[in-house]
Amino acid sequence: MNTDKKNNTIKAVFFDIDGTLVSLKSKTIPESTQKAIKKLREQDIKVIVATGRSINDLDHVKAIEFDGFLTFNGGYCMTVDGKVMSKQAIHPEDIQNLINYSEQTNVGFSLMYEDKVQISHAAPKVLELYTNLNLKIPPLYDKNNADIDNVLQVNVFIDPQDEETFMEKVMPNSLSSRWTDLFADVNPGGISKQKGVKKFCEYFNIDISQTMAFGDGGNDISMLRYVKTGVAMGNAGDNVKQAADYVTDDVDNDGVEKALKYFGLLD
Template sequence: MDKGTTVKAVFFDIDGTLFSSRTRSIPASTIRALKHLRERGIRVFIATGRSINAISHVQHLDFDGYITFNGGCCVAKDNSVLFKQALDPQDIQQLLHYTSNQPMNFSLMYLDCHFVNQATPEIIDMYAYLNLPVPPLVDRNNPDICNILQANILLNVEDELEFMNKIMPNSIATRWAPHSADINPKGISKKVGVEVFCEHFGFHISETMSFGDGGNDIEMLKHTAIGVAMGNATDDVKAAADYVTDDIDNDGIWNAIRHFKI
């Protein structure tokens, strides 16, 4: 896309894009960039693997909508749910059966609550990184397997393909960390969330822009008219983007907006 092209909507990942894991804060230049976009009449959206209840550290910045669970649930500014798709119950049943005999950490995420299968040091560290309390343990004797919007599994990359094909064949895995995979229904990605909000507000995809740094951002970056990878993004994310900006702690979002004269 040429510089100066009209942008009406910008979608932002949170961790590593809006929120710095190093400083545990949102850079001042990012806050300035969001203010600049709103003053230009451009709508701004969150696009995250988190749930709507796990983004309080950024919600005060006044977004126009939220793509949560990597596109599995889209929530409007007034908290109304515009779109929702749960994981296949059979996949969840097979996950519970498999992990009854295998040492594997996972969490199950519903619209308004999370559960973990065990509170191991790895689980505790993961939720500490996300700045969230460790959820309660799942009730294996009477689980609700029909309304789970996302699972998160601590799973090595080299084991992912075999596990997904064998245990959760109706789901897809994407990564935001080397040893952790988000599990969503097949066909769901942040791209789906972008489409939901384009339809809701009447945008065309040619009027959209997105920012991300992790594997779960790739489909979104490729789909929007301008896909921007943060300088701290992984190589596969950078390869999928139209433009690579500076990292989050070096004014990456602000510099990209200036580069495209938005």
């Protein structure tokens, strides 16, 4: 851990959503977090979402004004004024392999597109995800006419111990990460939150030495390691905390505000 991190040169802060900005208990953004982010923007510090969610699943954070949206774990990056900076779909062969595998094993999945989400079937684990995230359950995909060319991200409902074998066998052109034992996020090979951060730094002409990021899940690890100051929430897993420069309090105990104060970005 690098402890020499206190500075006032931060120009951009990237925030994961679930478990970081939004409490997984209350399903809301703590008032302290909302006020803290407002103060960042008043200092002309860019505030950017960095999430595994779809670009269309951000209604619950609209109370905050952002400067950009890093979604699908970096697979789809968009400015606040709607300019798509980057978009990359999963290899169609991997999607077809997934569909075939699911029909043989009954493993559930979600197909996430730029403008929609579809699920394989209403399995208990699939329903649990959308209930936990307070999202409407998506429609089923059309088995006879599936769009395999434009999938930006997949959620696959497999256990962590099965993930490596599954990826090698079924989706070898893609990359998996996870923030919950319930499912794995699958993105195109080479895509990560780190790559998304790099895109935004290039767009805003910000050096990586001027960046900070907050996260709590496994899909945040590449981002936390890449930025100048990576902050893990107190509710993060041990692997995430080990990748961070600093561990703050839980999201429900004003963790974002406390870390920003610690690093001198708030009074």
